[in-house]
Amino acid sequence: PSEEPAEILNLIKKYSGYYLGDTSKKVIYLTFDEGYENGYTDKILDILKKNNVKAAFFVTTPYIKDNEDLIKRMVNEGHLVCNHTAKHLSMAKQAKNTQKFQNEFTVTEKAYTKVTGKEMPKFFRPPMGKYSELSLFYTKKLGYKTIFWSFAYNDWNRNKQPSPEFAKNKILSRAHNGAIILLHAVSKTNSEILDSVIKAWKANGYTLESLDKLP
Secondary structure, eight states, rough: OOOOOOOHHHHHHHHTTTTTOOSSEEEEEEEEEEESSSSSSHHHHHHHHEEEEEOEEEHHHHHHHHHHHHHHHEEEEEEEEOOOOOOOOHHHHTTSSSHHHHOOOOOOOOHHHHHHHSSSSSEEEEGGGGOOOHHHHHHHTTTTTEOSSSBBOSOOOOOOOOOOOHHHHHHTTTTTTTTTEEETTOOOOOOOHHHHHHHHHHHOOOOOEEEOOOO
């Protein structure tokens, strides 16, 4: 895993944040960010179902409203659908106004509940990974765990997708105990390699677990 300065790790831990899971075991936590739909999520869900893997999908309010059937499918198939804010703004900036900050959470929660009839799981991914100590404090105060990542790569630009060979090699070469993997579901490449990547992880002795199994 990538190494972070001690002061950053202490800050994250203080406010119920994670960038790594259980490093004592060969376990991987698979997460996807969903700012908008690009036509690949159904295929990704098919692959997860075939491989009996539960993932976490971090979604914005517009994504929920525009893709109700996908949200219902995620929930029905046992995945976590988690908060990625209403407007995909920097939460470090929003923390300067407590009401605006809270609205980014509650508007998304209400949209999720309207579609699913359930309460949204209390996992949060800050847009663009931007945070401050104040934003972490307020996030924890709202009852959320902040989920960063220990692996991500340049997969989000739909007009400049990496080759399947490059992407698969990069993802597999960076596998590590307790990895929190961030992939973007808008990526055509990810949809093409996900099945083989999951099979390779398992063949190398990794198990894939849901975020609600974090220590």
